[in-house]
Every structure is written in C-alpha cells, then in structure tokens.
Amino acid sequence: MNPTYFLLLIYIIVCTLIITYWAAKHSGTTKQYYIASGTLTGYQNGMAISGDFISAASFLGVVGMIALRGYDGFLYSIGFLVSYNVVLFLVSEPVHRLGKFSLGDVVCSRFPGQKMRLIMAICTFIISLLYMIPQLVASGFLLRLLLDLNYSVSVLLIGTIMTIYVVVGGMIATSWVQIIKTVLLMSGTFLLTLIVLSNFNWDLTLFLNKVEEGTPLGEQFFLPGHLFNIPIEFLSLQLSLVLGTAGLPHILMRLFTVRNTYEVRKSLISATWIIGLFYFMTLILGFGTVALLGYEALIAKDPTGNLAAPLLAKVVGGDFLLAFVSAVAFTTIVAVVSGLAISATIAFSHDIFFHILKKGKTTEREQVRSARITAFIIGLLSTLFALRLESINVTSLVSMTFTVAASSVFPVLVLTIYWKRFTSVGAITAIVSGILASFIFVVLGPYVMNPSDGLFKTEAIFSLYNPGIVTIPIGFLGGILGSLLSKRIKQKETDFNSFYIKAQSGYSSRGES
Amino acid sequence: MAQEQLQKEKRVIDYEKVQSSPQFKQFLQRKRKFIIPMVIFFMIFYFLLPIFTSYTTFLNTSAIGDISWTWIFAFAQFIMVWTLSSIYVRKAASFDKEADEIIRDQLK
Numbered sequence: 001m002n003p004t005y006f007l008l009l010i011y012i013i014v015c016t017l018i019i020t021y022w023a024a025k026h027s028g029t030t031k032q033y034y035i036a037s038g039t040l041t042g043y044q045n046g047m048a049i050s051g052d053f054i055s056a057a058s059f060l061g062v063v064g065m066i067a068l069r070g071y072d073g074f075l076y077s078i079g080f081l082v083s084y085n086v087v088l089f090l091v092s093e094p095v096h097r098l099g100k101f102s103l104g105d106v107v108c109s110r111f112p113g114q115k116m117r118l119i120m121a122i123c124t125f126i127i128s129l130l131y132m133i134p135q136l137v138a139s140g141f142l143l144r145l146l147l148d149l150n151y152s153v154s155v156l157l158i159g160t161i162m163t164i165y166v167v168v169g170g171m172i173a174t175s176w177v178q179i180i181k182t183v184l185l186m187s188g189t190f191l192l193t194l195i196v197l198s199n200f201n202w203d204l205t206l207f208l209n210k211v212e213e214g215t216p217l218g219e220q221f222f223l224p225g226h227l228f229n230i231p232i233e234f235l236s237l238q239l240s241l242v243l244g245t246a247g248l249p250h251i252l253m254r255l256f257t258v259r260n261t262y263e264v265r266k267s268l269i270s271a272t273w274i275i276g277l278f279y280f281m282t283l284i285l286g287f288g289t290v291a292l293l294g295y296e297a298l299i300a301k302d303p304t305g306n307l308a309a310p311l312l313a314k315v316v317g318g319d320f321l322l323a324f325v326s327a328v329a330f331t332t333i334v335a336v337v338s339g340l341a342i343s344a345t346i347a348f349s350h351d352i353f354f355h356i357l358k359k360g361k362t363t364e365r366e367q368v369r370s371a372r373i374t375a376f377i378i379g380l381l382s383t384l385f386a387l388r389l390e391s392i393n394v395t396s397l398v399s400m401t402f403t404v405a406a407s408s409v410f411p412v413l414v415l416t417i418y419w420k421r422f423t424s425v426g427a428i429t430a431i432v433s434g435i436l437a438s439f440i441f442v443v444l445g446p447y448v449m450n451p452s453d454g455l456f457k458t459e460a461i462f463s464l465y466n467p468g469i470v471t472i473p474i475g476f477l478g479g480i481l482g483s484l485l486s487k488r489i490k491q492k493e494t495d496f497n498s499f500y501i502k503a504q505s506g507y508s509s510r511g512e513s
Numbered sequence: 514m515a516q517e518q519l520q521k522e523k524r525v526i527d528y529e530k531v532q533s534s535p536q537f538k539q540f541l542q543r544k545r546k547f548i549i550p551m552v553i554f555f556m557i558f559y560f561l562l563p564i565f566t567s568y569t570t571f572l573n574t575s576a577i578g579d580i581s582w583t584w585i586f587a588f589a590q591f592i593m594v595w596t597l598s599s600i601y602v603r604k605a606a607s608f609d610k611e612a613d614e615i616i617r618d619q620l621k
Binding site: 086 | 526528529531532540541544551552555556559560562563564566567568572573579581583584587590591593594595597598599602606609612615616620
C-alpha cells in the first residue's frame with residue numbers, strides 16, 4: 001500500500017476515535033446515547049443528515065454514472081434532492097413533535113400498544129439492515145480497489161470501526177463522524193471541481209467540447225435516454241427515491257437530535273443546500289472524468305464506473321489527491337453505516353428491550369448498557385452477513401430499501417399524522433402489506449428471476465426491477481382498507497384531538513428540555 | 514413558577530374544545546392552504562422532468578446556445594427545491610407563532 005494512503009487513513013481513524021472517546025464520557029444517559037440530548041444545532045444536524053444520506057454509492061456511483069451515461073446519470077440524483085422537500089413539508093415537524101427516540105414513539109403516540117411498537121421496531125430493523133449490508137459489501141469492494149486490501153479485510157475493518165463508534169460513542173460520536181465526513185467530502189469534491197475546471201482555463205465551451213470528444217456517445221451524451229430505456233421503470237424508481245427518504249429511519253432519527261422545530265427546519269434546509277451543491281459538483285466531476293481521462297480509459301479500469309472520481313483525482317492531482325479522495329470515500333462509508341447501525345440499535349433497545357420486554361421499568365444505566373450490547377451484536381451480525389454475501393447485487397438491495405421505506409414507513413407516517421379515520425389495525429396492515437408487497441415483487445422481478453444471472457434462472461414474472469409504482473399504492477391501500485374494515489376499538493375522539501393538537505402545534509413537547 | 518405548574522396540573526385540558534375552537538381551526542386551515550398546494554406543485558414539477566425526458570423529445574431542442582431545455586429544466590429542479598424550502602422555513606416561523614398563541618390562550 002502506498003504510504004500516503006496509509007498515513008491519511010490512520011490519521012482519520014485516530015481523529016475519529018479521539019472524538020469517540022470524548023463522546024463516550026457524555027453518553028451515560030439514554031438521552032445522550034440515543035439523540036445526543038437534542039443538543040446539535042441546526043447547521044450541525046444538517047451536516048450530519050447529509051453525512052447520513054450521501055453514501056459511497058452517491059459519491060462514487062453517481063460520478064461514474066454521469067461519466068458513462070451523461071444526462072441520465074445526473075437525472076438520477078435529482079430525485080434524491082427533491083425527496084428532501086417531501087420530508088420537510090410532510091413529515092419533519094410532526095415527527096419531531098411526536099417522537100422521543102424512535103419511529104415507534106411517533107406512531108405509538110397515537111396508537112399506544114406493544115404490538116404497534118414491535119411492528120415499528122421490526123420495520124426499522126429490516127430497513128436499516130437492508131441498507132447496511134449493501135453498504136458494507138460495496139465498501140469491501142471499494143477498499144479493495146482503492147487500497148489494495150482484500151475483500152474480507154476491508155469489510156472487517158469498516159465493520160469494526162463502525163461498531164466501535166456506535167457502541168462506545170452512541171449518537172454523539174455518530175453525529176460528529178458524519179459532520180466530519182460532510183466537511184471532508186464537500187471540501188474534497190470542491191477542490192477536485194476547481195482543479196478540473198482550471199485544467200480548461202475556466203473555459204466552459206472548451207470543457208464541454210472535450211467532454212464530447214471523450215465519450216463515445218458524442219453529442220448524444222448531453223441528451224436523455226442512455227440509462228433508462230423503459231420509461232415506466234424509470235418513473236417507478238424515481239417515485240421510490242422521492243418518497244423513500246421520508247421513510248428511512250436513520251434519516252428520520254436525525255429529527256430528534258435537535259432542540260425544537262426551528263432547528264429541525266434549519267437542519268433540513270442546510271441539508272438540501274449541501275446535498276444539492278454536492279450533486280452539482282458530481283456533474284462537473286463526471287464530465288471532467290470523460291474530458292480528462294476518456295470513456296475507454298475509465299471502463300478499462302472498472303466497467304461499473306465506480307472508480308471515476310478516484311481515477312480523475314489521480315489524473316489531475318497525482319498520488320496525494322488520489323489518497324485524499326480514497327480517504328474521503330472511506331469516511332463516507334463509515335459515517336453512513338454508523339448512522340444505520342445506531343438507528344437499528346435504538347429500535348431494538350428502546351422499543352423492544354425497554355418498552356416491551358421491561359415494560360418501561362428499568363434504570364437509565366441498564367438501558368444504555370442494553371443499547372451498547374445491541375449495537376455490538378448488530379455490528380457483528382451485519383459484518384458477518386456482509387462477509388458471506390460478497391456476491392450479492394448491491395444496487396438491487398439499495399433500491400429495494402427505498403422501495404420498502406416508501407411503501408411501509410412513509411404511508412404509516414402520513415396516515416398517522418393526517419388521517420382522522422386511521423386506526424391501529426390500519427397502521428399494522430399498512431406496514432405488513434407494504435413490506436410484503438415489496439419483497440414479493442422484488443422476488444418475482446428480474447433481480448431475482450433472471451435467465452442470465454438471477455437466483456432463479458427463469459423469465460421474471462413481474463417485469464420491473466423497481467416495483468415502487470405498484471408497492472407504494474399497496475402500502476397506502478393496505479392502511480386505508482385496514483382502517484375502514486376494522487371496528488374502531490374504543491378509539492375515542494378526544495384521543496385523536498389531543499394527538500392532533502400535539503402534532504400540529506407542538507403542545508406538550510415544546511418547552512420540555 | 515411553582516404555582517403555575519400546580520395550576521396547570523389541576524386543570525384537565527378539554528382537547529375537543531381546543532380542536533373545534535375557531536382559533537385552532539383557522540390555524541389548521543392556513544397551514545393546509547399553504548402545504549397542500551405546495552406539495553402538489555413540487556411533485557408535478559418534479560415528475561414532469563422524467564416524464565418529458567422519457568416520453569417526449571421536445572426538451573432536447575436548444576435553449577441558450579448549445580444548452581438544451583433538458584438541462585435548464587434539470588437545473589430548475591435545484592432552484593425549485595431551494596426556493597420552496599426557504600419559503601417553507603419562513604412560513605413555518607409564522608405558524609410557530611400562531612401555535613404558541615393557541616398554547617398560551619387555550620392550553621395553559
């Protein structure tokens with residue numbers, strides 16, 4: 001391994017471990033461990049949200065996709081950005097007002113009960129793990145490509161570091177790792193963008209001409225139609241992406257780490273700026289790769305295009321910049337998987353251990369201890385899974401996570417917050433039908449049933465890779481039918497009234513702490 | 514302070530009354546009138562982009578020099594997200610004020 005890589009990597013690991021050590025001293029209570037006592041400022045939280053959200057798949061994958069496919073690669077990222085408007089307008093403030101630590105808290109503030117809590121916890125667990133495993137698998141491949149480590153060593157390294165952050169430092173350490181990652185990622189991409197543009201003397205026309213020369217698509221590179229050939233498939237994917245973010249537990253969890261709704265809004269608006277500017281820069285990096293490196297040279301190194309950004313860094317900035325970009329990719333991966341690990345941890349230790357197994361009667365110390373044990377087990381399990389699932393299709397799992405989130409958590413949240421006739425039975429049927437539909441359609445779809453490389457070597461029964469356009473309505477329908485068909489189990493009007501007033505005005509949640 | 518706390522605990526809040534009070538109803542209506550059209554607007558504005566690029570080609574014509582409408586529309590999405598979120602933040606501050614008034618007038 002190149003010594004520059006090694007030093008930078010060690011430097012980052014040491015710095016973040018120091019933060020973790022400091023965080024550990026402030027993680028004695030559940031409030032500190034789960035939500036950093038709600039003490040992050042809006043800007044800090046916005047950076048942490050971006051750190052949670054921009055995965056290595058975005059950083060490396062989107063740059064590569066733009067380099068290979070041009071316009072369509074860029075279109076892909078816009079859906080992610082627009083999804084933040086859905087979060088801001090529809091769910092952010094009510095979720096902050098209703099929840100304490102977890103999504104279970106939010107739904108149970110309207111439909112109290114252990115069954116409800118258990119289902120929300122399981123749902124959070126499924127979504128977080130579904131997302132975590134492909135991230136770990138992808139990280140294994142990336143580190144192998146970037147640092148010449150072998151797959152198992154890479155996964156073990158990332159898995160161990162993630163587990164240490166979460167077990168020792170809880171939400172405080174996770175947040176700060178994510179903030180550092182955002183700073184590194186944004187400054188790294190900004191630097192790279194400037195260098196790329198300066199290579200063309202800041203002349204955009206020259207730049208675009210070079211891009212045209214570098215790609216086999218020629219002028220077509222700047223026009224849509226090179227990635228998504230089936231329109232309905234593309235629309236279905238976009239629908240899952242736009243609605244999915246508002247159902248991702250590890251993102252929604254970040255609405256609890258600030259003091260009040262004012263800070264919630266500030267977090268989300270800073271996140272949209274950071275994420276938007278980031279995608280904007282990936283466009284220039286993608287173009288730059290084509291202009292400076294060329295299509296042929298890129299696919300010769302890596303046919304998936306994932307190495308576009310690092311290769312570009314090497315061309316324009318030599319070994320040092322390459323090492324820096326690799327370090328950024330490394331931090332990106334660890335920050336994302338830590339966020340996922342802590343959201344799965346909270347679902348288990350707060351909802352299942354504290355509320356269901358202990359019936360809400362244990363000490364703070366006991367809870368934090370159980371959280372740490374849970375975090376350790378989750379870290380261990382996900383690392384083991386990732387080690388075994390080397391050959392799994394990463395893209396399919398990532399898009400499936402968004403589909404599951406958009407068809408289960410999102411409908412339940414929207415109906416819980418806004419629909420008066422919604423019942424607890426409806427909430428359960430929404431979750432169950434959304435999750436089941438997502439799994440069934442993915443299994444029947446071409447990711448699993450594929451004559452060439454599927455698990456079952458047959459023609460797919462359902463033709464879409466991304467079933468969101470079918471499963472999201474199924475989730476909503478499940479909730480609506482479940483509510484209309486179930487008898488209202490003594491759900492008194494006053495219950496909804498007090499819930500609704502709390503959700504809309506923040507009465508009783510504001511003022512506390 | 515302690516006395517206030519005591520008074521608060523003694524009173525049972527009639528949520529139904531609050532819910533049906535004109536003050537709360539107006540507050541909700543204002544909120545709805547803002548949020549619903551906005552959400553409909555940005556969902557349509559966003560989905561027109563993939564719909565147009567996948568089913569039609571008329572956006573492929575040039576707008577300014579070499580830059581085609583597809584790019585203008587794509588960049589407009591960024592502007593849209595940033596503008597709408599700023600509008601929301603500004604608007605929500607006034608909703609917060611109203612909510613505080615309701616809490617002060619009816620719930621304390």
